[in-house]
Amino acid sequence: MDTIARVKQLSEEHNVTLYQLAKMAGITYSTLKNTELRNGQLKVDTIERICIGLNIPMSEFFEEPQA
Incomplete structure (x- = not known):
């Protein structure tokens, strides 16, 4: 899994910039x-x-996107 790509995806979903997320x-x-x-x-x-920081479980971070 590309962890940076996932972080970017989650930051977009939560309407925050990478700077704000950090x-x-x-x-x-x-x-x-x-x-x-x-x-x-x-x-x-x-x-x-x-x-x-995003108030999500780690399991959500590692979930594969639904097709």
């Missing part, structure tokens, strides 16, 4: 941008903080 999650914006620029993946603890 603030809500208590992480730095550069964490998201640098991971995106390196084509990397987010760590589980970062994903957990994003889920807490």
Whole structure:
């Protein structure tokens, strides 16, 4: 799973920018941008903080989109 793509999708669904999401999650914006620029993946603890910031369960983060 492309975790950055999922974060972008969730931020759009919740009508927040990546910057706003980073603030809500208590992480730095550069964490998201640098991971995106390196084509990397987010760590589980970062994903957990994003889920807490969005008030969603981690299981929702990892759900595959319905066709």
